Amino acid sequence: MSHQTIPDFLLAAARRLPEKIGLVFQERSYTYREILRRVSALRASMDGQVHPGEVVALLLPNGPEFIFGYFGILKAGCTVLLLPANISDENLQYQMKKTRARFIVSSEPYKAKLQRTGLWERLKHFPVAEILEGADVSPASLATPDGISTIIFTSGTTGEPKGVALRHRHVVAATKNICTYLQFQESDIDVNASSLSHSFGLGHIHCIFSVGGTVHLFRDTIDLRKILRTIVLERATTFGAVPAVLRLLVQHYPDELRACDLSLRFIQTNTSPLERSLVENIISCLPTTDFQYYYGLSEASRSTFITLNQQMERLASVGKPSPNVEVKVIGDSGERVVSGEIGEICLRGAHVIDSYFENREASKQIQDGWLHTGDVGFFDEEGYLYCKGRKGEMMNISGEKVAPEEIEQVVKLVSGVTDAAAIGIPDPVFGEVPKVFVSVEDPAFETQKIIVACKATLESYKVPRAVEIIETIPRTANGKLCRNALKQRDEEYVG
Numbered sequence: 001m002s003h004q005t006i007p008d009f010l011l012a013a014a015r016r017l018p019e020k021i022g023l024v025f026q027e028r029s030y031t032y033r034e035i036l037r038r039v040s041a042l043r044a045s046m047d048g049q050v051h052p053g054e055v056v057a058l059l060l061p062n063g064p065e066f067i068f069g070y071f072g073i074l075k076a077g078c079t080v081l082l083l084p085a086n087i088s089d090e091n092l093q094y095q096m097k098k099t100r101a102r103f104i105v106s107s108e109p110y111k112a113k114l115q116r117t118g119l120w121e122r123l124k125h126f127p128v129a130e131i132l133e134g135a136d137v138s139p140a141s142l143a144t145p146d147g148i149s150t151i152i153f154t155s156g157t158t159g160e161p162k163g164v165a166l167r168h169r170h171v172v173a174a175t176k177n178i179c180t181y182l183q184f185q186e187s188d189i190d191v192n193a194s195s196l197s198h199s200f201g202l203g204h205i206h207c208i209f210s211v212g213g214t215v216h217l218f219r220d221t222i223d224l225r226k227i228l229r230t231i232v233l234e235r236a237t238t239f240g241a242v243p244a245v246l247r248l249l250v251q252h253y254p255d256e257l258r259a260c261d262l263s264l265r266f267i268q269t270n271t272s273p274l275e276r277s278l279v280e281n282i283i284s285c286l287p288t289t290d291f292q293y294y295y296g297l298s299e300a301s302r303s304t305f306i307t308l309n310q311q312m313e314r315l316a317s318v319g320k321p322s323p324n325v326e327v328k329v330i331g332d333s334g335e336r337v338v339s340g341e342i343g344e345i346c347l348r349g350a351h352v353i354d355s356y357f358e359n360r361e362a363s364k365q366i367q368d369g370w371l372h373t374g375d376v377g378f379f380d381e382e383g384y385l386y387c388k389g390r391k392g393e394m395m396n397i398s399g400e401k402v403a404p405e406e407i408e409q410v411v412k413l414v415s416g417v418t419d420a421a422a423i424g425i426p427d428p429v430f431g432e433v434p435k436v437f438v439s440v441e442d443p444a445f446e447t448q449k450i451i452v453a454c455k456a457t458l459e460s461y462k463v464p465r466a467v468e469i470i471e472t473i474p475r476t477a478n479g480k481l482c483r484n485a486l487k488q489r490d491e492e493y494v495g
Helices: 006-016 032-045 064-075 089-099 108-116 168-182 199-211 224-233 243-252 254-262 276-285 404-411 448-457 483-494
Strands: 021-025 028-031 055-058 079-082 103-106 124-127 148-153 163-167 189-192 214-217 238-240 266-269 290-297 300-307 326-330 343-348 370-379 385-390 395-397 400-402 417-427 431-440 466-469
Touching (some): 006 032, 006 168, 028 032, 032 064, 064 103, 089 148, 168 300, 189 224, 199 214, 199 238, 199 300, 243 266, 254 276, 276 290, 385 404, 395 431, 400 404, 404 448
Parallel strands (some): 055 103, 189 214, 189 238, 266 290, 431 466
Antiparallel strands (some): 395 400
């Protein structure tokens, strides 16, 4: 792979396969030549107005316009501030102020939000729909390998959001690693319904374009039956979805999912914990399809992989390091710990960011190229990594360290529970004891069923001392649990 920058993925495909369909959205197909033409039109509209290196916000839902806007900004040598389509007014204001963005690529449906937040008047707008009807132009790409390509703000699950500053070389390296492990190829047809404003969904676009494949893009995951039908009709070979979507597929559309096994090479999901029953159901529906699971962060995309259907005895593992990635687990004093001992997970490789965006304190997490993730876990004797949770989220119950995910996995298996989250709450005797929040199918659900299930499976000190039913477990758009929100809720209730 000779790509040096993200636009090179598209430029190379358009040069080599100009008439091949690269993108399909709502029955509309775009060849690589046409994608590049529209990208170049947006790039040309910025000439004389935006200088290379400036931050340009991108606020659009999944769709061709997102693709054209994203690659157009990058081709202009600028930095994309990736804004989730459902971003709150508060977070929008925070991120625009933090990055000092003066330009935005967006569309009419977001005008009210921009006006409401006071951003409409002070921003220079590039209305993507109008620009794309412009003349056929092909200005050169101004992107450089060391330039900051993208700023993605972390979800803020553990505090104030941090700006992850990805350079072109980081993304190119990550894409190469992923393509090597998953063996992406020109003949691949990908179905992508994941948000492109997150690294999971956008990473699939990078991979497919880098090999000259085809992507069938969906706005969202609302119509799961149509997504599955597309996989079957188009004989799609690859598909990615967060665990929450996979649960819906096996619960409500198992027959349609089984039909996808005829063409899929693999499905891929991300770091959120998977219960054994979900994995077994997916494998049962897709017996000849590889089930790929990975561990990664926006700061270091897809740093480990495991093919779950080939490692049934290691379903709790997140796998081994991806190609060209180093992983170590360290103790409190910074030394590597032995197999089986829990410590902090650290990552190193060409795909790891150099620093956070204008945040010296957060950038201390990166030392000698090693990203200190704040996640805790361990290696087994065969070199498989197990992630146990966040460093600050481990419960300390009378000196025993307990990962909340261990309790959650048991609770999620209880009939009638649709989602669960565990936290530690203060206790005068043990220091902390577990509390579980659950969302359930039936409002008359009896919480005692959870206590009984935990007593039958877990050590006594891990059994929840309190269970609270709530309507929805708070999660980010990418499915990550917002445990801090639950802690704050509990503190406010007690207070």
